[in-house]
Each structure stands twice: as C-alpha cells, then as structure tokens.
Amino acid sequence: xxxxxxxxxxxxxxxxxxxxxxxxxxxxxxxxxxxxxxxxxxxxxxxxxxxxxxxxxxxxxxxxxxxxxxxxxxxxxxxxxxxxxxxxxxxxxxxxxxxxxxxxxxxxxxxxxxxxxxxxxxxxxxxxxxxxxxxxxxxxxxxxxxxxxxxxxxxxxxxxxxxxxxxxxxxxxxxxxxxxxxxxxxxxxxxxxxxxxxxxxxxxxxxxxxxxxxxxxxxxxxxxxxxxxxxxxxxxxxxxxxxxxxxxxxxxxxxxxxxxxxxxxxxxxxxxxxxxxxxxxxxxxxxxxxxx
Amino acid sequence: xxxxxxxxxxxxxxxxxxxxxxxxxxxxxxxxxxxxxxxxxxxxxxxxxxxxxxxxxxxxxxxxxxxxxxxxxxxxxxxxxxxxxxxxxxxxxxxxxxxxxxxxxxxxxxxxxxxxxxxxxxxxxxxxxxxxxxxxxxxxxxxxxxxxxxxxxxxxxxxxxxxxxxxxxxxxxxxxxxxxxxxxxxxxxxxxxxxxxxxxxxxxxxxxxxxxxxxxxxxxxxx
Numbered sequence: 001x002x003x004x005x006x007x008x009x010x011x012x013x014x015x016x017x018x019x020x021x022x023x024x025x026x027x028x029x030x031x032x033x034x035x036x037x038x039x040x041x042x043x044x045x046x047x048x049x050x051x052x053x054x055x056x057x058x059x060x061x062x063x064x065x066x067x068x069x070x071x072x073x074x075x076x077x078x079x080x081x082x083x084x085x086x087x088x089x090x091x092x093x094x095x096x097x098x099x100x101x102x103x104x105x106x107x108x109x110x111x112x113x114x115x116x117x118x119x120x121x122x123x124x125x126x127x128x129x130x131x132x133x134x135x136x137x138x139x140x141x142x143x144x145x146x147x148x149x150x151x152x153x154x155x156x157x158x159x160x161x162x163x164x165x166x167x168x169x170x171x172x173x174x175x176x177x178x179x180x181x182x183x184x185x186x187x188x189x190x191x192x193x194x195x196x197x198x199x200x201x202x203x204x205x206x207x208x209x210x211x212x213x214x215x216x217x218x219x220x221x222x223x224x225x226x227x228x229x230x231x232x233x234x235x236x237x238x239x240x241x242x243x244x245x246x247x248x249x250x251x252x253x254x255x256x257x258x259x260x261x262x263x264x265x266x267x268x269x270x271x272x273x274x275x276x277x278x279x280x281x282x283x284x285x286x287x288x289x290x291x292x
Numbered sequence: 293x294x295x296x297x298x299x300x301x302x303x304x305x306x307x308x309x310x311x312x313x314x315x316x317x318x319x320x321x322x323x324x325x326x327x328x329x330x331x332x333x334x335x336x337x338x339x340x341x342x343x344x345x346x347x348x349x350x351x352x353x354x355x356x357x358x359x360x361x362x363x364x365x366x367x368x369x370x371x372x373x374x375x376x377x378x379x380x381x382x383x384x385x386x387x388x389x390x391x392x393x394x395x396x397x398x399x400x401x402x403x404x405x406x407x408x409x410x411x412x413x414x415x416x417x418x419x420x421x422x423x424x425x426x427x428x429x430x431x432x433x434x435x436x437x438x439x440x441x442x443x444x445x446x447x448x449x450x451x452x453x454x455x456x457x458x459x460x461x462x463x464x465x466x467x468x469x470x471x472x473x474x475x476x477x478x479x480x481x482x483x484x485x486x487x488x489x490x491x492x493x494x495x496x497x498x499x500x501x502x503x504x505x506x507x508x509x510x511x512x513x514x515x
Contacts, residue, residue, distance in 0.1 A: 034320035034513060037327055042315035048326060052335055053342050060346075060385070060392065068380045069387035071373055074366040075445035077475075084446035087436055089394045089429070097454060107457045123422045125405070126415035134408030135515055146405055176442055184374075196370060 072176030073197045078234060083173060085164050092153045095160035118149060204244035204289045206231065214283045217276050221268060239264075246287040254281035317507065322514035333407075334511075336400035341499070343393040348492065350386040358438070360484035362477045365440035390432055397425060409512035417505040420498055427495045434487035440480060448483070449475050 039045055086094050093115060097103050102110030121128060129142040136143040168175070180197070187194040208214075218224050224231070226239050233241035245254070258277050261267035268277065302308055321327050323334040357376060359368040372379040401421065404410055410418035437448040452475060456466040471478030 034318065034322070036321035037324070038318045038320045039324065040315065041317050041319050045319040045324065048324075049335070049338055052325075052332075053339070056339055056342065057346075060343075060388065061381070063388055064381055064384035067384070067388070069373065069384045070443075071369060071439055072441035072443050075362070075440045075442055077445065079442060079446075082442045082446050084450045085443065086447045086451065087432055088391065089432065090451075093454075094450075108459045111454060111458050111462075119422075119426075123419060126410045126412070126418050129408075129411070132411070134411060134512075136406040136408065139408065143406070146402075150402075194374075196374075197366075 068181075070175075070177035070181075072180060081171070081173070082176075083164065083167050083171070088157065088161070091160040092156035095156040095163075098160075121145075204241070204287070206243060207246075207286045207288065208283065211283060213279055217272065217280050221272055221276075221280075226265070242284060242287065244287055244289040246285045247289055249285070251281050251285035254284045314507070318510070320511065320514070323511055333399075333403045336396050336403055340393060340396040340400050343389050343396055344495075344499070346385060347389045347393060350382050350389065351488070351492075353382050354386055355488065360438070360481050362440060362480055365438065365480060369439045369441075390435060393428060394432065397428060401425065407512065407515060414505070414509055414512065417502060417509070420501050420505065424495065424498045424502060427491055427498065431487060431491050431495070434483040434491065437480065437483045438487065445475065448479070452479075 085091075096114065097107070097110045099110075100106075102114060125142070129139060131139055133139050167173075184194040218231075223242070227233050227242050228239075231242040233239045249257070255277055257265065258272070258281060259267060259269040272280070323331050325331045325335065354372065357368050357372040357379070359365060369383070373383055374380070404418065404421070433448075433451060437444045452466055452469055455469060456462045458465060467473075469479065469482065470476075471482045
C-alpha cells in the first residue's frame with residue numbers, strides 16, 4: 001500500500017517522506033521556518049534531551065534515597081492536637097484565607113474572588129495580553145503583574161511555613177513522620193523489630209459477654225455512650241477500655257470509681273443501686289485478658 | 293526480521309508517515325541548549341512530561357499494594373514503605389515527583405509567559421496548559437489523602453472546609469468530595485477514584501491536545 005519498495009531502510013531527515021498535504025499546507029514542519037542550525041527531533045535532539053533527562057533522574061533518585069517519603073501515624077479523627085498543614089504548593093492559598101479581610105463573612109473573596117481573578121487572568125492571559133510584542137520588557141503591564149503575583153505567592157508561602165514552624169515550636173510538637181522515623185531507627189539500632197503503628201491493638205475478649213443483667217445496666221446507665229458499644233473506650237479522648245479492665249483494677253477499686261467517679265467520669269452512686277454497682281463491678285473485675 | 297515485520301505492517305497500514313512526522317520535525321537553533329546554553333529554559337516542558345511519565349509508572353506500581361479503605365490504607369502504605377523491596381524508592385519517587393512536577397510545570401509556565409509564546413496563534417495551547425496545571429493541583433490534593441495518616445486526614449479536612457465556604461455551591465462540593473457527611477470511608481474511595489482514574493484520564497486527554505497543538509503550530513520563533 002505505502003511506497004511500493006518492500007525493502008525499506010530507515011530513512012533520515014532530508015529523505016523524509018512526510019507526505020505533503022494536497023491543498024492547504026499546515027503551518028511549519030519544513031525546515032525553512034527557522035533558518036539556522038535546526039536539527040531533527042529524532043534521533044538528534046531527543047538523544048540530547050535524554051541526557052538532560054538522565055541527569056534529572058539521577059538527581060531525583062538521590063533525593064528519593066536521601067529523604068524517604070514521610071509517613072506519620074494512622075489517621076485518628078479524635079486527635080484534636082494535630083496541626084494540619086497542606087502540601088507546600090497550596091500554602092499560599094491556605095495563608096491567604098487566614099487574613100480577616102478574606103475570611104469570616106468575607107470568605108467568598110478569599111475562596112472565589114481573589115483566586116478566581118488571579119487564576120482566571122492566568123488562564124485567559126493570551127486574550128488579555130493581545131499585543132504583538134513578545135519580549136517581557138516590552139510588555140510592562142503583563143510582566144509586572146506576573147512578577148507581583150510571584151512575589152505575593154512567595155511571601156504568602158513563606159509566612160505560612162514560618163507560622164507552621166512557630167506553631168510546632170510553641171506547642172512543642174514534632175511532626176509525626178519524624179517521631180515515627182526516629183522510633184523506627186532506635187528500634188533498629190537496639191535490634192528489635194520496629195513496632196508497626198498499622199497493627200491495631202489486639203482485642204481483649206469479653207468474659208461472660210452475654211450476661212443479661214450486666215448488659216442492661218451498661219446500656220441504661222450510659223456506660224456505652226462513653227466507653228463505646230464495644231467497650232473499647234476512646235483512645236483519642238483518653239477514655240479507657242473496659243475490656244481487660246480486671247487486669248488493672250480490683251472489684252473494690254471498680255466499685256469506688258463507679259460510685260464516686262474519677263477524672264472525667266461522673267459518679268454513678270445515686271443513679272445505680274448498690275446491688276447494680278456490685279453486679280457491674282463483679283463483672284468488670286472478671287474482665288481479664290489472661291482469663292481466655 | 294524486525295525490518296520485515298515492520299514492512300509487513302507498513303504495507304498494510306502505512307505507518308511510516310505517522311512516526312516520521314514526529315521524528316523529523318524541526319528543532320530550531322534557538323531552543324537547542326547545545327547551541328545556546330540559555331536555551332535550557334526550553335527543557336522544562338519536556339522535563340514536566342518526563343516527570344509525569346515517572347508519576348504514572350510509579351503510581352501504577354503503587355496500586356499493586358495500595359488498598360483504598362480506611363482500615364487497610366495506612367497499613368498497606370506502611371507495608372509498601374517498610375517491607376516491600378524498593379517500595380520506599382517507588383513511593384519516594386511518587387511522593388517527591390508530585391512536588392517536582394509542580395516545580396517543572398511552574399518553570400515551564402514562566403518560560404512560556406516571559407517569552408510571550410502564548411500569543412497568537414498559540415492561545416489555545418496556553419489555555420490547555422493551564423487546565424493541565426489545575427488537573428495537576430487536583431492530583432496533588434487528592435493524592436495527599438491516600439496514605440491515610442494524620443497529616444493526610446487533617447489537611448483534607450481543612451481543604452474540604454475551604455471548599456465548603458464557597459458561596460452557594462460549597463455545600464454540594466463538600467458532599468461530592470466527602471461522599472457523605474464526614475471525611476471517612478467514602479471520602480477515601482472517592483479520592484482514590486478521582487486520583488487514579490478521573491484526573492489521569494483528563495490529564496492524558498489534555499496532554500494529547502497540548503502535544504498535537506505544538507506539533508501543528510511548531511514552537512514559537514526566537515525573540
């Protein structure tokens with residue numbers, strides 16, 4: 001179909017058989033549009049580009065090996081102390097929204113107004129800057145606006161990052177991925193298997209889980225509304241699990257805590273009868289992990 | 293052998309003009325760093341594409357281990373990072389590549405802007421390029437959640453809060469992104485789908501348009 005000659009050799013520039021479209025000729029591809037030392041894309045120029053690519057790739061791999069991708073601890077929605085931080089290229093937007101004149105009741109300016117105008121102008125730049133002149137110093141308005149935007153983005157990013165560092169310092173927080181890496185390193189140095197935060201704490205089985213009296217009390221007294229329907233507590237809110245509580249406290253201590261409360265836990269002495277508290281603390285004292 | 297197979301295909305499909313068109317197109321002197329060192333600024337577009345290819349390949353390998361659900365997402369990333377041979381390299385490339393692609397794209401955009409290359413007749417290519425920029429930012433935002441650690445979770449929560457404050461449609465954007473009332477299981481699967489299927493699909497289509505247009509119009513002339 002193509003050229004008749006079956007024993008084609010790969011033919012280089014000068015002998016190209018890109019067919020000339022009949023009728024209208026599409027814009028450049030012949031080499032007369034830019035007089036000078038033009039060269040073919042493949043293989044001449046692409047080989048050079050690959051060399052640049054190789055240098056970039058080596059640099060990139062060195063970075064990757066020197067700085068492993070960060071990984072903190074598993075997401076815990078109840079963690080209220082975590083300082084959120086977006087990736088660095090969103091910091092300028094994040095910072096912008098902290099100023100009072102683009103947040104609160106003016107937040108529409110911050111989320112739609114200013115970014116909308118800025119990104120809209122960028123998107124439509126060729127239709128706003130329609131002059132024939134291409135040199136940046138001959139189109140002062142476009143160039144000045146771009147430089148101004150770049151400077152503001154740089155400034156906002158820097159302020160945001162400095163504030164984040166300041167927050168970390170004030171609250172004495174070390175970013176989680178660093179803590180984690182540090183712990184893993186220590187574990188590796190002492191020859192232990194690093195503790196994996198991905199592994200959920202092993203569930204302690206309930207002893208005598210089907211005790212109807214106890215279940216009724218747990219429900220009616222509201223134990224489960226804080227300690228959880230599965231009685232695992234809430235680690236984030238520092239509410240202890242009731243599973244395995246028998247390992248930590250005796251029946252007397254449990255009775256005392258239920259009756260008079262402890263820490264954030266309210267007293268149940270006037271809500272439950274002494275008999276009910278007895279049943280409950282009896283049952284709780286039996287909750288030993290070893291009893292399985 | 294190779295040549296006869298090639299000829300067999302070429303006789304039937306006439307493929308030579310397709311690749312010759314790409315191979316033989318002119319690379320003029322003013323964009324060739326071998327002739328003018330300052331022309332290295334013209335490399336950023338190609339490097340953006342190079343890093344994008346790395347992102348796609350490393351991303352494909354990451355999905356071999358990654359599990360997009362809230363119980364296993366973190367565990368699978370943790371396993372990939374610490375147990376899988378070369379896993380930390382692949383994940384590292386994807387993590388740092390995400391930043392690098394933004395940097396390269398930023399430099400490429402500045403080059404095009406300051407050389408005035410976006411002017412007629414290349415307006416449409418600039419617009420498509422900016423759309424690619426937004427897609428990349430979207431990929432950055434959705435990809436940030438996937439490891440499901442605290443940083444990912446809380447940054448996404450803030451991001452969705454910001455989207456929520458858009459007048460009139462904010463509420464809908466929030467529910468669309470979260471897939472419900474909270475940042476949770478459906479948010480993760482949604483972000484995964486957007487990050488792995490929707491945005492890359494759009495990205496490839498836009499890249500194709502970007503490259504077709506640059507081939508059709510040729511590179512902007514020297515200043």
